[in-house]
Amino acid sequence: MEPQLIDYYNEMPSGINVIDKMNEELDDLQKKYDALEKENPKLQILFNNIEEFNQKHKEMYKEIQKTCDFYFDDNEYKYMKDYGITPRQGAHLFFTIERELYKITENKYFSHINAYEIIKPITRIFRGKKSPHWTKIYNSLTKDELKDIFFDTIKNYIEGDTRYKYAVFKCHQCGEIDYYVNGVNKCVDCCDPDSDEGSVE
Numbered sequence: 001m002e003p004q005l006i007d008y009y010n011e012m013p014s015g016i017n018v019i020d021k022m023n024e025e026l027d028d029l030q031k032k033y034d035a036l037e038k039e040n041p042k043l044q045i046l047f048n049n050i051e052e053f054n055q056k057h058k059e060m061y062k063e064i065q066k067t068c069d070f071y072f073d074d075n076e077y078k079y080m081k082d083y084g085i086t087p088r089q090g091a092h093l094f095f096t097i098e099r100e101l102y103k104i105t106e107n108k109y110f111s112h113i114n115a116y117e118i119i120k121p122i123t124r125i126f127r128g129k130k131s132p133h134w135t136k137i138y139n140s141l142t143k144d145e146l147k148d149i150f151f152d153t154i155k156n157y158i159e160g161d162t163r164y165k166y167a168v169f170k171c172h173q174c175g176e177i178d179y180y181v182n183g184v185n186k187c188v189d190c191c192d193p194d195s196d197e198g199s200v201e
């Protein structure tokens with residue numbers, strides 16, 4: 001998928017939002033993914049412990065941060081004045097998120113669809129001159145401050161809405177597979193409610 005979208009982007013260097021193109025593809029992908037899910041009910045990635053889960057997601061955020069750093073240079077920042085999130089930022093953040101989700105899930109439909117969902121809040125809010133008060137926001141914040149908002153929005157979405165769609169854990173006490181374990185790898189049933197054993201980061 002990635003090379004096609006890069007070609008598309010190169011053919012349409014300005015004014016075209018790659019995200020809109022992705023949106024058109026999404027219907028088709030959603031159908032394929034639904035069919036896939038029927039065959040293979042639920043995507044579940046088993047993490048051996050909460051440390052492994054946190055480590056893998058820390059690596060994911062590091063890569064997303066790198067992409068943010070790279071595509072918030074002075075040149076891109078100039079275009080942000082008109083566009084909000086620029087086509088180049090949108091496309092490369094999308095590719096990075098998709099690639100990082102694939103590293104963990106090895107499911108290309110899941111990665112593609114969820115990368116789109118994750119980037120959507122930014123593309124909906126930061127529409128440049130089409131968004132109310134954008135010029136004021138743009139003039140008030142440095143490019144690094146804007147970058148912080150982009151990165152935080154992405155990370156927050158992954159933590160709140162994405163990573164528990166696929167993550168499951170093995171309780172170190174009873175051995176059951178569960179959607180949640182605490183900081184010492186115990187499921188809810190095995191947690192002692194009176195003790196403070198730490199929680200998910």
Ligand SMILES: [Zn+2]
Nearest residue numbers: 171174187190
């Ligand atoms: Zn347990």
